[in-house]
Amino acid sequence: MTAHIVVLGAGYSGLVAAKLVARRTGARVTLVNAGDRFVERVRMHQLASGQRLRDLPLTGLLDGTGIEFVVDTVIGIDPAARTVRLAGTSAPLGYDVLIHALGSGADVHSVPGVAEHAYPVADAAQAARLRDRLPLARSVAVVGGGLTGIEAATELAESRPGLAVTLVTGGLLGEALSVRARRHLQRVFRRLGITVRENAPVGEVRPDGVLLPGGEHLPADTVVWTTGFTVPPLAGEAGLAVDTHGRLIVDETLRSVSHPEVYGVGDGTAARMRSGQELRMACATGLPSAAHVARSVADHLAGRPAGPLRFRYLNQCISLGRRDGLVQFVRADDSPVEAVLTGRIAALYKESIVRGTVAVQRRPGLAALSAPR
Incomplete structure (x- = not known):
């Protein structure tokens, strides 16, 4: 009997995994996603600033693959019965092998007031909501000093020169980057007129700004929330082994440590990886990992032992508006070296990488090339 493989989530990792596992196994593959469009999540700061993004229907990206595509929301997993429950139908979806690729979203509940008053940019609906708000805004506080916060602050400041933009971070601006990289960030922020508040963890979001340590009120009529993440609770609710964040725990082949069919x-x-290094959330991780999970599933179905994921980081690419950028080169363990690219050439480099992530969705074999065996 032909195996039925169900893939949950059609983001950067899930779509590639579904297409590659269909190609390599000949199994029946069903892909489930809550929306019918592929979302370029790494461009959400551009969408929020008012730029138009490409329309990428998932049906077009799946043409010719033989994959069954279901637009629905996953509401439950039953590992004992090997079924998935969907919001739009009472009939459970059965599987022989399940690939969990549901991704992450903005954490809007760990700090008071975020859910009620802040504007996250983790998905297209959230970014569009911020875009629609900005024409009314005069001052914006971007909370979060990570790459998403840096990209959001610079994109907003460049696209709306009259907008007062402040970046608020609990640590230092670009603290995970090299000295040269941080210096470039500081120059760009000064050029764009962005105010930076460092070592200022936000304790509460209010309609008129944020509260900082000691009760200081930082006024802003719009608060953009880019810090923290959350994952769907489905894996933990189903009894699958998860970590303290609710993420599925897998072995070095990307197989669940508690349920071998997942x-x-x-x-x-x-x-x-075998070295113990935890992979960070990024396309740079997700695409080669998707290629590897397809190999692991194919090996499992063929009765072959699956090999461990082997991977190394090369760089971190940061857009600083449309005309500037920063490429931080890193060691294999993702720690920064002093080598960087900056300015227009870095912006073009970042744009080519982002375009490449969509090219991989069309030709997933490109992801397989970046995941050595």
């Missing part, structure tokens, strides 16, 4: 990939998976 595999995980993407932001909702706590993946480690």
